[in-house]
Amino acid sequence: MISSERLSKQLQYLRTISDPATGGSGINRLAFSDADWKCRDYLIGLMKDAGLHVTIDAFGNVRGHLPGRQENLPAIMFGSHADSVPDGGNYDGIVGILAAIEVVKSMQEDNFQNDHPLDVVLFMCEESSRFSAATLGSRAMRGELSIAELQRLQDAEGHSLYAVLKTRQLNPDAIASAKYDRPLKAFFEVHIEQGKVLEHTKTQLGVVTGIAAPTRLRVHLHGKADHSGATPMGMRFDSSCAAAEIILQVEKSASSYQAAPVVGTVGIVRVTPCAMNVIPGETELGIDIRSISAEAKDAVSKEICRQIEAICQRRSLTFDIEEISKETPAAMAPAMLDFLGAICQRQNRSWRFMPSGAGHDAMHWTDYTATGMLFIPCKDGISHNAAESADIKDIAAVTEVLEEAVRTTSQADFHFSESV
Numbered sequence: 001m002i003s004s005e006r007l008s009k010q011l012q013y014l015r016t017i018s019d020p021a022t023g024g025s026g027i028n029r030l031a032f033s034d035a036d037w038k039c040r041d042y043l044i045g046l047m048k049d050a051g052l053h054v055t056i057d058a059f060g061n062v063r064g065h066l067p068g069r070q071e072n073l074p075a076i077m078f079g080s081h082a083d084s085v086p087d088g089g090n091y092d093g094i095v096g097i098l099a100a101i102e103v104v105k106s107m108q109e110d111n112f113q114n115d116h117p118l119d120v121v122l123f124m125c126e127e128s129s130r131f132s133a134a135t136l137g138s139r140a141m142r143g144e145l146s147i148a149e150l151q152r153l154q155d156a157e158g159h160s161l162y163a164v165l166k167t168r169q170l171n172p173d174a175i176a177s178a179k180y181d182r183p184l185k186a187f188f189e190v191h192i193e194q195g196k197v198l199e200h201t202k203t204q205l206g207v208v209t210g211i212a213a214p215t216r217l218r219v220h221l222h223g224k225a226d227h228s229g230a231t232p233m234g235m236r237f238d239s240s241c242a243a244a245e246i247i248l249q250v251e252k253s254a255s256s257y258q259a260a261p262v263v264g265t266v267g268i269v270r271v272t273p274c275a276m277n278v279i280p281g282e283t284e285l286g287i288d289i290r291s292i293s294a295e296a297k298d299a300v301s302k303e304i305c306r307q308i309e310a311i312c313q314r315r316s317l318t319f320d321i322e323e324i325s326k327e328t329p330a331a332m333a334p335a336m337l338d339f340l341g342a343i344c345q346r347q348n349r350s351w352r353f354m355p356s357g358a359g360h361d362a363m364h365w366t367d368y369t370a371t372g373m374l375f376i377p378c379k380d381g382i383s384h385n386a387a388e389s390a391d392i393k394d395i396a397a398v399t400e401v402l403e404e405a406v407r408t409t410s411q412a413d414f415h416f417s418e419s420v
Contacts, residue, residue, distance in 0.1 A: 002106050002403060004396035010046070010098050011392075014039060015090045024087035026386030031083040031125035031136075032060070032164050039082050043097060043122055050105040052120055057178035058171045059140035060124040066104055068117035068410065074183035076410050077119040077369075078103070078402065080191060081126030081137065081361060088127075089388020091378065096190040097122050099399040103406050114410035116185055123361045130155045132216060132268075132286060133325045138364040143179035150175060153324075184369035186336075186409045189362040190398050191373065192390050196381030197354055204394055205351040205401065206375030207340045210292045211363040212356060213327035215301045217287040218268075219246070219308060222318040225273060225281030239283040240271050242315050249307045250287055253300050260293035262300045263357065292329045292355055330363035335416040336372045343404050349397060358383075370416055372405065374398050 019028040019035040029035040044062055047054050052064030068075075080096025100120045107114070123137035131153040139145050150162040150172045165172040193199075198206050223239035247266045254264030268286025287304065291297040305321055312319045337353065344351040354375065362373045376398045379389040408414055 001110070002102055002396055002399045004392050006105070007098055007102055007395055007399065008392050011090060011094065014042070014094055017042065024386065026087035026388075027084045027090050028086055028088070029082065029084040030086065030130045031127060032130070032168055036083050037168065040122065043082060043101070046098075046101045047120060050101050051108050052101075052104060057140070058174040059137055059145070059165065059178045060168060060170050061137045061141055061178065062122040064101070064104070064120040066114065066118040066120075069113055069115045070412055071117055073116045073412060074185040074369075075117045075119045076114075076186050076188075076406055077121055077184050077365070078188040078406060079121035079123065080189050081123045083125060083127050085127050085129045085384045087386055088384050089382075089386065091192050091388050091390045092194070092383055093126060093191070095192055095376070095390060095395055095398075099190045099395065099402055102399050103403045106403055107407065112407060114407070115412035116410045118406065118410060126361055128216070131161050132218065134214065134359055135327075135361050135364060136161075138361040140175060140178040141180040142364050142368070143176065144364075145175055145178075147173060147175055184365070186370045186372065186405075187362065187365040187368070188371075188402055188405055189360060189373045190402055191360060191375060192378040192383060192388070193375040193381070194358050194378060194383035198352075198375060198377035199379070199381060201352065203350050203352050204376065205344055205349050205398055206354040207337055207344065207351060208332060208356050208362075208373035208375060209337060209353050210331040210355050211329060211358075211360055211373070212290045212292045213294070213297070213329040213359055213363060215289045215297055215326045216324040217285075217289075217301070217304075218322040218324050219285040219287060220320040220322075221246075221283045221285070221312065222320075223281050223283075223315075224279070226279045228277045228279055231279060236279055237281075237315065237317055238279050239317060240280040242311050242317050243269060243271075243283040243285055245311045246285060246304075246308055249311070250289075250304055253303045253307065254289065257296055257300050259299075260291055260296035262289065262291040262293075262296050264289045264300065264304070290357065290359070292331075294329050297329070327359065327363070330366040330371070332366065332371060332373065336370050339416060340372050340374065340401070340405060343401050343408075347397075347401060347404070349401065374401060
């Protein structure tokens with residue numbers, strides 16, 4: 001049986017694994033940091049304790065394998081991530097990987113025999129906080145990361161992802177070997193909602209219908225640094241003023257698009273030289289545009305780029321736009337939605353179908369196998385924040401749903417009701 005006491009103790013311990021140098025009250029486990037690595041080691045220990053055989057790929061993704069009675073059958077994969085945003089919470093990602101391990105632990109304690117092999121996966125670098133690109137571990141496992149991209153992606157200190165992988169004794173030159181090419185029967189991920197819908201509607205579980213995907217742009221605005229007192233207003237080339245216009249334009253372009261919901265965020269603003277008495281000569285913006293509709297996201301992204309060009313031309317500035325990532329929104333198959341919904345009903349859960357506005361590792365597996373995702377509420381809808389919180393009763397409940405999904409799909413005589 002699923003042990004809420006075991007899950008609670010694990011969550012309490014993981015709360016202690018955070019980078020103390022940041023000084024914040026939240027969790028700081030940036031990808032490939034010492035804290036991230038300590039957390040990873042702890043989770044590897046839990047995998048081994050659950051009877052899983054652990055292997056690690058060239059990107060550092062951890063896979064815990066439990067053989068099936070028919071090892072040649074397609075595997076069932078389930079898991080999540082453990083890295084955090086700066087000063088984040090202790091439930092984002094962590095709930096999913098702990099639930100996955102707990103499912104195997106419960107099955108082993110019950111002497112359950114799975115026909116299909118099981119793969120519990122801990123994805124590395126799901127958050128975009130360090131390298132401005134998200135779900136990199138999943139992308140590596142899908143064969144979508146190149147050596148050139150590892151060298152291109154850098155953190156705020158100028159360290160390339162390629163170099164950081166080497167500091168962890170990983171092998172970025174063999175990144176192609178990280179591709180997961182075994183057939184899968186299904187993929188499952190559990191996550192906190194990171195929004196307010198479930199709590200607001202007093203619903204315990206969400207069955208995810210689709211996952212929005214981001215397009216991320218890095219914009220460099222090139223003006224001219226001058227003395228703030230000696231330079232008349234009409235003779236300035238102020239990159240920060242152009243940035244202010246662009247920030248408002250991102251809001252306007254996303255909110256005014258009517259064909260499908262789109263959200264746009266400018267989450268990074270870096271001004272150089274960043275002195276009170278100097279007109280900013282250089283400004284860097286990090287722009288995140290998301291939608292469940294690929295067409296809507298592309299249309300808004302193109303409109304924002306057109307507006308950046310017009311604003312800079314009007315202000316006599318030059319600019320560069322770098323597309324950091326462009327991911328494809330994912331839709332869950334109707335058969336998987338029916339399958340998970342039926343489990344929730346059998347277990348007498350309060351549940352609903354709902355989309356995910358946030359990106360997740362699951363989005364990279366929908367074109368590879370039957371993919372299902374389950375949400376639980378987070379208090380006040382808060383996530384990516386030290387106040388992030390989830391009820392252990394909800395965590396245990398979603399783990400029980402995940403367990404039934406894994407047990408059912410792991411039997412050779414189970415087949416989804418329609419093509420997924």
